[in-house]
Amino acid sequence: MWRTRVWLASLSLFIGLTASLLSGAAIAGAGRVPAKGIAPSPCIGPRNSDADLDAIINEVFVSKPRELLTQKIISQEFFDGIRDAQYEICDDRVLDVVTYRRKPPLVVFDSFFMTLLGGESQSLVLGQYLAQDHPKLGTLELHTALMRYVLAQNLNKATPSIQFPQLVQQLVGEPTDVQKYLNVPKANGEIENFVLTSFYFVIFHEFCHVHNGDPDRRLQIAKMSSAAAQEAALVQLEENADACAMDIMNRDEAQYKFSPISFICAFMVTSTQAVLEKVLPPQRGSATHPAPQERLDKAYQTSIAYIQAQPDGARYKASIDGVYQHFADLLPK
Amino acid sequence: MKKYFFPVAVLIVIVFGVGLFLQKHVWKPAPAICSDDVRGYEEAVQSSLTASGKNLQEVAVKFGGSASKTYIDKLSELHPTDLLALKACDTQCKLLERCLNQNPKAAVAQACPKEYADYKSRVDAAIQLEQKIKEYEGATQTAVDKADTLSKAKQQLAEVQSGNGASGGREEVLKQHVAAAQEDLAAQVNAADALAKEIVGSP
Numbered sequence: 001m002w003r004t005r006v007w008l009a010s011l012s013l014f015i016g017l018t019a020s021l022l023s024g025a026a027i028a029g030a031g032r033v034p035a036k037g038i039a040p041s042p043c044i045g046p047r048n049s050d051a052d053l054d055a056i057i058n059e060v061f062v063s064k065p066r067e068l069l070t071q072k073i074i075s076q077e078f079f080d081g082i083r084d085a086q087y088e089i090c091d092d093r094v095l096d097v098v099t100y101r102r103k104p105p106l107v108v109f110d111s112f113f114m115t116l117l118g119g120e121s122q123s124l125v126l127g128q129y130l131a132q133d134h135p136k137l138g139t140l141e142l143h144t145a146l147m148r149y150v151l152a153q154n155l156n157k158a159t160p161s162i163q164f165p166q167l168v169q170q171l172v173g174e175p176t177d178v179q180k181y182l183n184v185p186k187a188n189g190e191i192e193n194f195v196l197t198s199f200y201f202v203i204f205h206e207f208c209h210v211h212n213g214d215p216d217r218r219l220q221i222a223k224m225s226s227a228a229a230q231e232a233a234l235v236q237l238e239e240n241a242d243a244c245a246m247d248i249m250n251r252d253e254a255q256y257k258f259s260p261i262s263f264i265c266a267f268m269v270t271s272t273q274a275v276l277e278k279v280l281p282p283q284r285g286s287a288t289h290p291a292p293q294e295r296l297d298k299a300y301q302t303s304i305a306y307i308q309a310q311p312d313g314a315r316y317k318a319s320i321d322g323v324y325q326h327f328a329d330l331l332p333k
Numbered sequence: 334m335k336k337y338f339f340p341v342a343v344l345i346v347i348v349f350g351v352g353l354f355l356q357k358h359v360w361k362p363a364p365a366i367c368s369d370d371v372r373g374y375e376e377a378v379q380s381s382l383t384a385s386g387k388n389l390q391e392v393a394v395k396f397g398g399s400a401s402k403t404y405i406d407k408l409s410e411l412h413p414t415d416l417l418a419l420k421a422c423d424t425q426c427k428l429l430e431r432c433l434n435q436n437p438k439a440a441v442a443q444a445c446p447k448e449y450a451d452y453k454s455r456v457d458a459a460i461q462l463e464q465k466i467k468e469y470e471g472a473t474q475t476a477v478d479k480a481d482t483l484s485k486a487k488q489q490l491a492e493v494q495s496g497n498g499a500s501g502g503r504e505e506v507l508k509q510h511v512a513a514a515q516e517d518l519a520a521q522v523n524a525a526d527a528l529a530k531e532i533v534g535s536p
Binding site: 044094096098099100113205209214219222241 | 485488489492493495496497498499500501502503504505506507510
């Protein structure tokens with residue numbers, strides 16, 4: 001998908017969460033909300049205008065559910081529940097994706113969050129190629145360097161923006177031609193696959209919330225008298241959405257050649273959340289997501305359960321274990 | 334003589350009647366030199382105070398925080414004529430007019446130089462007061478705009494809290510926005526209160 005390639009080439013890795021204190025007519029059918037088609041606008045900052053990013057999200061948000069319905073991977077009932085969902089992409093620097101309780105449902109993406117996933121995808125794949133030429137480097141070190149940089153950007157707003165080649169150069173300690181790796185068709189394909197799969201996980205996690213009627217459930221949960229019960233119920237909604245998205249992705253993956261990519265992408269999203277945990281002030285008694293470690297553990301257990309049922313399970317378990325350990329190490333202590 | 338009595342009486346009544354008619358419908362007294370001006374200041378001040386009152390009511394509905402409103406409340410209880418600068422202007426205007434009635438032919442500055450000078454200085458004070466109250470009205474209007482910003486931020490936050498977020502980042506940033514907008518509005522109300530203090534306290 002050339003759009004992914006174009007978009008990745010333009011990534012500037014400034015993915016800091018904003019700290020500055022700033023500051024409809026529904027269209028039938030899934031797709032991005034037209035520029036003037038929604039009121040009030042869900043964006044805090046400006047509306048994102050990157051056509052390549054929009055094309056990638058549109059591919060997963062609009063085309064993928066139709067494809068999965070045709071392949072009977074999702075039910076007609078699931079499809080009907082999400083077919084009219086709309087999306088919006090905002091340049092908000094909130095590192096978040098939110099499903100709004102509107103009719104039709106509205107999923108709001110933060111371009112910085114999606115950019116971070118793109119950067120992570122690139123670093124995970126590129127890191128493997130880099131390690132072949134630089135034996136002292138571990139395959140996941142580039143990803144670690146990226147996440148540390150993002151963390152530093154969020155904790156210290158004065159940290160400058162960085163381009164991907166600069167990050168690589170910092171890690172390797174000498175000028176490095178990143179393009180050499182990116183020109184390898186296999187590497188490119190792997191990066192694209194990673195990006196799309198991570199978007200797939202994020203988007204279907206939100207679709208699962210819509211399908212499960214979670215926005216309405218949250219209203220019921222808000223009426224619970226005990227804060228602990230509320231937290232437990234909200235965390236359960238997230239775990240269910242994670243499991244639902246992973247289940248769809250695995251059924252999709254299983255029809256071709258089974259690989260653990262969906263789990264790696266799930267780890268990627270959860271590690272992003274872990275970075276946020278470090279950046280955001282502690283939420284007083286209003287935890288709505290499982291703790292990062294808990295979420296990672298769940299994703300790991302689910303992936304192992306899937307893998308063990310597959311013929312190549314043993315081969316993939318080692319990869320899953322390594323990736324699990326890597327992401328677990330990234331979690332703020 | 335008796336035969337002239339009746340026509341003369343009728344003539345007197347007619348003249349009197351015509352006089353009354355002219356006085357009521359045709360004759361106009363010479364315009365007062367300053368009462369219209371004074372009324373103008375009073376009306377302008379009243380209009381600004383009314384607008385400010387409405388603004389502050391709108392702000393109160395949207396503002397949940399606390400801010401100093403002592404002088405805003407005091408000012409809201411006052412009528413324009415209670416304000417010292419306008420009261421003094423009105424008094425000085427009456428003194429000037431009384432003086433001019435005693436010297437109707439002379440030019441104002443020559444006939445009543447002291448009264449006129451005093452009146453002019455009171456007018457300056459009234460103009461300053463009017464400007465200050467306009468400024469106060471502007472401050473309350475800004476508070477309305479800030480209250481709208483706060484209201485929108487609260488709506489955005491409420492909508493995000495009733496939705497499902499991936500990381501809580503959006504909710505957190507919107508919480509910061511609400512807190513900032515609340516603080517901003519409180520500062521604006523404090524600024525309006527400081528202006529009200531100047532107005533209420535102005536001699």
